[in-house]
Amino acid sequence: EILMTQSPATLSVSPGERATLSCRASQSVSSNLAWYQQRPGQAPRLLIYDASPRATGIPARFSGSGSGTEFILTISSLQPEDFTVYYCQQYKNWPPTFGQGTKVEIK
Amino acid sequence: EGQLAESGGDLVQPGGSLRLPCAASGFTFGGYWMSWVRQAPGKGLEWVAYIKQDGSETYYVDSVKGRFTISRDNAKNSLYLQMNNLRVEDTAIYYCARTPRGGYWYFDLWGRGTLVTVSS
Numbered sequence: 001e002i003l004m005t006q007s008p009a010t011l012s013v014s015p016g017e018r019a020t021l022s023c024r025a026s027q028s029v030s031s032n033l034a035w036y037q038q039r040p041g042q043a044p045r046l047l048i049y050d051a052s053p054r055a056t057g058i059p060a061r062f063s064g065s066g067s068g069t070e071f072i073l074t075i076s077s078l079q080p081e082d083f084t085v086y087y088c089q090q091y092k093n094w095p096p097t098f099g100q101g102t103k104v105e106i107k
Numbered sequence: 108e109g110q111l112a113e114s115g116g117d118l119v120q121p122g123g124s125l126r127l128p129c130a131a132s133g134f135t136f137g138g139y140w141m142s143w144v145r146q147a148p149g150k151g152l153e154w155v156a157y158i159k160q161d162g163s164e165t166y167y168v169d170s171v172k173g174r175f176t177i178s179r180d181n182a183k184n185s186l187y188l189q190m191n192n193l194r195v196e197d198t199a200i201y202y203c204a205r206t207p208r209g210g211y212w213y214f215d216l217w218g219r220g221t222l223v224t225v226s227s
Contacts, residue, residue, distance in 0.1 A: 043217035091212035
């Protein structure tokens, strides 16, 4: 099973600033990586798949990069609704596994 | 776009059983692999089970093998999770989720979830 490690656990950022979230895989997952946003009391929402393409309806301020074992989710200018939890997930190897999450909080 | 709506969550004693339905609408349900994903209170996400479009293939995380059964009824646009011999550690919100591309096991549509609590 591939272990996904997200860092930091909590990221403090001011509204309008850039947020950079990291996700590391314990072995290569090629580009088979997705990012999700989960607001309190809501289901996860797909942001990014295949490491970089945005899912339908996702604003351009969200971007993904990386391949192999190192991945980045960047939120270019944080809006109030962006302060929440983000998860990465690999789907290269069976079973699909998620990171433990990064909480983006208001600084 | 589509919608998914889970139901059936409840408080159940260890060793008990529960069946979770998920109703799909707004998309061609029978054309997609479907999954159950769970989230323990205050914890991260864990994939639980997959089922192929026609129900001919199913896959499970090791911790539920032999206890949980995923099934579907394409005529009713419905997905199910039969959970037997429940354990305290199965306590979680259970989400049904759609896989947009076979062989690429990520999830592009999620329901709002239903809470299963296993406790004596």
